[in-house]
Amino acid sequence: MRDRISGVVLLAVAVFLYTQTFDIRTPGRARGVGPEVWPQMLLIALAALSVWIIVNSFRGQKAKNEPPLKLSADDLRVGIAILLSLLYAFTLESVGYLVSTAIIVACLAALMGQTNRVTLVAVPVALSVVSGMLFLRMGVLLPHGEGIFRSLSVMVLGG
Amino acid sequence: MDLTSNISLGLATSLQPLNLLMLLAGTVVGILVGALPGISGPMVIALFIPLSYTLDIIPALMFMTAVYCGSVYGGSITAILFKIPGDPGNAATCFDGYPMARKGLGSKALGVSAATAAIGGLFSSLVLLLLTPLLANVALQFGPAEYFAVTLLGMAAVTTLGAKSQAKASISCIVGLLLATVGTDEVTGAVRFSFGSTYLNDPIPMTAALIGLFAMAEVFDNVSGTSEGSAGLKGAQTILPSLKELWGLRGVIAKSSLIGTWIGIMPATGATVATFLAYAEAVRSSKHPEKFGTGVIEGVVAPEAAGNAAVGGSYVPMLALGIPGSASAAIILGAFTLHGLRPGPLLFQQQTKLAYAVIMGMFIANLMFLVGGVLSTRYLAKVLETPPSLLMPAVVMLCVVGSYGMNNSMADVWFTMGLGVIGYLLISKAGYSVGALVLGFVLGGMMESNFRRAILMEGDFVSGILLRPISGTLVVLAVALALSPWLRQVWRRVTHAPEDVEVAPVEQ
Numbered sequence: 001m002r003d004r005i006s007g008v009v010l011l012a013v014a015v016f017l018y019t020q021t022f023d024i025r026t027p028g029r030a031r032g033v034g035p036e037v038w039p040q041m042l043l044i045a046l047a048a049l050s051v052w053i054i055v056n057s058f059r060g061q062k063a064k065n066e067p068p069l070k071l072s073a074d075d076l077r078v079g080i081a082i083l084l085s086l087l088y089a090f091t092l093e094s095v096g097y098l099v100s101t102a103i104i105v106a107c108l109a110a111l112m113g114q115t116n117r118v119t120l121v122a123v124p125v126a127l128s129v130v131s132g133m134l135f136l137r138m139g140v141l142l143p144h145g146e147g148i149f150r151s152l153s154v155m156v157l158g159g
Numbered sequence: 160m161d162l163t164s165n166i167s168l169g170l171a172t173s174l175q176p177l178n179l180l181m182l183l184a185g186t187v188v189g190i191l192v193g194a195l196p197g198i199s200g201p202m203v204i205a206l207f208i209p210l211s212y213t214l215d216i217i218p219a220l221m222f223m224t225a226v227y228c229g230s231v232y233g234g235s236i237t238a239i240l241f242k243i244p245g246d247p248g249n250a251a252t253c254f255d256g257y258p259m260a261r262k263g264l265g266s267k268a269l270g271v272s273a274a275t276a277a278i279g280g281l282f283s284s285l286v287l288l289l290l291t292p293l294l295a296n297v298a299l300q301f302g303p304a305e306y307f308a309v310t311l312l313g314m315a316a317v318t319t320l321g322a323k324s325q326a327k328a329s330i331s332c333i334v335g336l337l338l339a340t341v342g343t344d345e346v347t348g349a350v351r352f353s354f355g356s357t358y359l360n361d362p363i364p365m366t367a368a369l370i371g372l373f374a375m376a377e378v379f380d381n382v383s384g385t386s387e388g389s390a391g392l393k394g395a396q397t398i399l400p401s402l403k404e405l406w407g408l409r410g411v412i413a414k415s416s417l418i419g420t421w422i423g424i425m426p427a428t429g430a431t432v433a434t435f436l437a438y439a440e441a442v443r444s445s446k447h448p449e450k451f452g453t454g455v456i457e458g459v460v461a462p463e464a465a466g467n468a469a470v471g472g473s474y475v476p477m478l479a480l481g482i483p484g485s486a487s488a489a490i491i492l493g494a495f496t497l498h499g500l501r502p503g504p505l506l507f508q509q510q511t512k513l514a515y516a517v518i519m520g521m522f523i524a525n526l527m528f529l530v531g532g533v534l535s536t537r538y539l540a541k542v543l544e545t546p547p548s549l550l551m552p553a554v555v556m557l558c559v560v561g562s563y564g565m566n567n568s569m570a571d572v573w574f575t576m577g578l579g580v581i582g583y584l585l586i587s588k589a590g591y592s593v594g595a596l597v598l599g600f601v602l603g604g605m606m607e608s609n610f611r612r613a614i615l616m617e618g619d620f621v622s623g624i625l626l627r628p629i630s631g632t633l634v635v636l637a638v639a640l641a642l643s644p645w646l647r648q649v650w651r652r653v654t655h656a657p658e659d660v661e662v663a664p665v666e667q
Contacts, residue, residue, distance in 0.1 A: 006589040010330060017337070017352065026349045032615030035344040035351060038607045039337060046333045052326050074383040081382040082580055085375070085555055089572045092559065101559075105552040112382060112548035123549055131556060139213060140564035 007053035014047040077111060084108055096145020098153040101128040132157045166288070169515025173523055178221045181214075182520055185222040186527040189229020190535055193249075194237050195550070200230025201487045202377055202554075205369040208494050209561045216498040220517050223494060224474075225524040227487045228280055231430050231466050232528045235272040236536060239459070240265055248430035248466045251438040255451060255458025262454050269397040271456055272463045273532035274405060275412055279464030280525035282416040283423060283471025287478075288518050291507075294479035298504040303612035304624045306480075308633035310606040313482050315637035316425045317595045324590065325644055331585070331592040335599020336606065338363055338578075345604070346611060358570040365493045367562040367571040368578050368600060372593060373490070374558045375579025378551050380587040397533045411441050411460045419465030423472020423484050430469040430485065437465030471521055478502050478514060482602065486594040489601045 021043070024036040088104040095103075105124035114120055135142055136157055144153040172178060192203045204223050211219035234249030239256035252272065259268040301309070318328040341352045342362035353359035405412070415437035422433035441461035442451045451458050473484025481503035483489035495502050500510065507514050562575035585591040613630070617623035625631045639646075 002589050006585070006591070010334075020352060020354075024349050024351050026347045033611040035347045035349040038610065039340045039351060042333050042337050042340070046330060046337070049326050049330050049333070053330070056326070078379050078383045078583070081379055082583075085378075085576055085579070088555065088559060089569070089576050092563070092572065093569060097560075101556050105556060108382075108552035108555060109548045112551060114546065114548035119549070124552070127553055127556065131560065135560055135564065140209075140560060141567045142560070142563070 001057070003053050003057040007050045007057060011047055011050035011054065014043045014050060018043045018047070080111055081108060084111070093143045094146050094149075096149040096153045097142040098128055098132050098156055099145065099149050101132070129156060162292070165292075165511060165515045166519065168512055169517075169519035172217060172512055172516035173221065173520040177218050178516070178520065179523075181218040181221040182225045182523050182527060185225025186229040186524055186531050187535070188222075189226040189231075190233035190236075190528060190531055191229075192226070193230035193233020193235075195545075199373070199377065200227055201490055202374045203230070204487055204490045205366075205373045206554075206557050206561050208366045208369065208490065208497065209564045211494050212497060216495070216500065217513055217516050219494060219498070220491070220513070221520045221524075223491050224517060224520050225527065227491070228467065228470050228521065228524040229528045229531065230487075231470055232273065232276040232280075232463070232532060235276065235459075235463055235466075236269065236532075239268045239272060248434055248469075249462070250431070251434040251462035252459055252466075254438065255453070255455050258452070258454030259456070259459065264454065266396050266398040267400070268456070268459050269532070269536060270399040271404075271408075272459050273397055273529050274399050275408070275415075275460045276463040276467040276532075277525050277529035278405075278412055279416045279419055279466070279468035280470060280528075281522060282464075283420040283468040284518065284521045284525060285471075286420050287471045287474050287521065291475050291479045291514075291518070294475065295504040295507045298480050301480075301504070301629070302627075303609040303616065304627050304630035305633070307606060307609040307613055307624060308630035308637070309480055309482060310602050310609070312633050312637040312640070313425075313476070313598065313602070314595075314606075315640040317592075317598050319640050319643060323592075325641075327590055328592045328595045329641075331595035332599040334585070334591075335596040335601075336603040338368065338600045339603025340607065346608065358573075362604070363574055363578075363600075364562075364566065364571050365496065365601070367574040369490050369493055369597065370558050370562050371575035371578030372582040372597060372600075373486075374554060374561075375575055376582030376586055376593070378554050378558070379579065379583040381547055381551050383587070397536045399533060408457065408460050410444075411457045412464050414440060414444070415461045415464035416468040419468025420472040422465070423469035424475045425484065430466040433465040433469035433472075434462035437461040467525065474517070474521065478506060478517070479504065481605065483598065486597050489594075489597045492601055 018040060021036045021040050024034075024039075026034060084104055084107050088100055091100045102124045105127055106120050109120055109124065132142060132153075142157075144150045144157075173182070188203060189200060193200060204226055207219075207223060207226070211223070214222075231248050235252045235256065238249040238252040239260050241257075256268045256272065259265065314332050318325055318332055339362070341359055343350050343360055350360055400408075418437045418440060419430070419433040422436060423430070438451075438458065438461045441457050442448045445451065445457060447455075469485065470487075473488040476482045476484050477488045477492055481492070481501060483492045492502060500506070500513075558575055558579070559572055562571040563569065582593060582596070585596070586593045610624075613623040614620055615623075625634060
């Protein structure tokens with residue numbers, strides 16, 4: 001079932017991207033192979049292989065014995081981890097590295113089974129502060145955030 | 160300069176205090192991350208790339224080379240003691256290493272593993288030293304057609320050798336090649352697949368992509384199969400074998416080192432494939448194949464010697480042709496490009512000091528992890544007790560800092576996150592190959608530009624590539640390699656031979 005789904009998604013992506021290659025405009029007059037030819041070749045190969053994967057997923061013993069695809073607790077946990085990571089990226093500039101790192105690290109640790117409350121507070125805060133100081137000293141311009149978060153970050157990590 | 164002078168230059172450079180320190184630090188980090196399940200060598204090398212930008216290229220390469228060597232060895236510690244390969248390349252070591260530990264021979268297994276891994280690594284370093292400059296000289300004659308053909312052969316190798324599914328490995332490779340087409344075309348200036356976003360007007364940043372594909376994808380994979388740490392390393396130590404014992408194992412060591420070096424040279428196949436092939440060969444050629452899996456020493460020697468031999472092997476095509484022999488080498492190639500260098504034949508002429516320093520650094524790294532392995536086993540216990548629930552969130556933090564810090568750009572963070580999710584879904588959930596995807600991505604730009612230049616020079620594909628002796632031969636070899644699984648099936652049907660029995664699953 002997974003092969004079938006991945007094959008269909010990849011085929012759809014290949015077809016969609018192939019239609020996008022018609023919009024590739026060459027500034028001036030191109031000599032030789034145009035900029036759209038290489039991606040088109042790749043997309044044709046991708047589409048053909050995706051069809052192969054889809055067809056194969058219906059063939060053989062494996063297809064007959066395959067259990068239906070169900071979402072497990074693990075899948076749910078990964079889904080939450082992905083959302084938390086995206087939230088981390090989304091809040092990094094507005095909330096700042098210091099606070100967003102501490103919160104997201106604590107949430108991810110809890111998600112992965114850490115239950116000790118002291119650990120859940122102390123480790124993320126320590127990690128955020130120590131790594132923030134270290135990276136700033138190394139010249140990485142970590143975002144301080146806005147408003148109150150900025151004031152807090154500058155106070156803890158320094159300018 | 161002759162080879163002796165170059166070796167002296169390389170040795171003197173790699174023995175400079177900072178370089179030696181980086182080798183030592185890389186070895187320690189490598190053994191550690193190799194031993195920690197869920198944290199792999201490529202992941203740490205990818206995370207280190209942004210930091211490498213603040214260093215000179217030679218110390219940065221020393222660190223990455225040592226991490227690579229140390230991590231391939233380090234995974235054997237947990238493979239032997241807990242049956243948990245710290246690195247996919249050590250999975251074959253579990254077969255006999257763990258039964259040895261259960262028989263009370265864990266310290267001996269650890270010692271043999273460290274010694275034979277070092278011998279395999281030193282052997283391939285020697286091949287690297289002697290073969291790479293020769294290969295680079297040959298490669299000086301190469302034009303765009305030959306480079307395109309060599310890259311094509313590499314793609315054919317990675318999608319055929321050791322891949323669980325050739326179709327999926329090919330798709331992974333194509334996805335990597337397609338990712339490399341995003342942004343402004345360097346030949347014509349045309350913008351491809353930008354979808355109106357200014358972020359996508361430039362090529363996808365390599366560091367952000369590598370961190371996403373290796374580190375973020377692996378974090379999500381760990382979240383889905385959470386296991387709370389390991390325990391029970393107390394009292395374990397590494398006891399090196401005597402020279403007499405090693406002499407008794409010379410046949411397996413020699414064969415496995417050769418297999419490992421050869422597989423390492425094949426583009427993007429890497430240590431995992433080498434270890435399984437060497438194990439299979441050790442079983443095949445043994446007088447007592449039935450004893451394998453019950454705790455025989457040859458079952459530890461074969462994968463360990465081959466795994467570390469593959470490391471040196473993977474550097475041969477990277478330094479001589481600019482084509483990495485493994486996923487880790489592909490990431491290290493990325494570090495070269497970030498520093499404005501292009502590995503390939505000219506590297507040995509224009510950057511002699513750097514090229515030989517890296518080679519000599521590999522010799523030193525192999526000796527360092529031998530010593531490090533003996534000394535560090537008992538201290539590893541403390542670190543191995545760190546639960547994944549604290550380790551993985553810290554890796555997420557490093558991913559974000561690593562991708563953001565490169566250009567101080569949130570776009571890079573989004574690339575890391577996006578490719579992390581794509582990598583997890585494609586690789587962990589659907590069984591596609593990360594090695595093939597990264598090879599496609601890293602070599603995509605070079606492959607396309609050489610393809611187009613070759614055709615521009617001669618007018619068409621046939622006269623531009625197929626009718627040239629070297630490129631034509633390489634293209635035919637690539638096609639033959641890609642078709643070899645089907646040809647084998649046809650041959651079996653014709654001769655009514657039985658199907659191959661799979662020795663063990665191989666993950667790249």
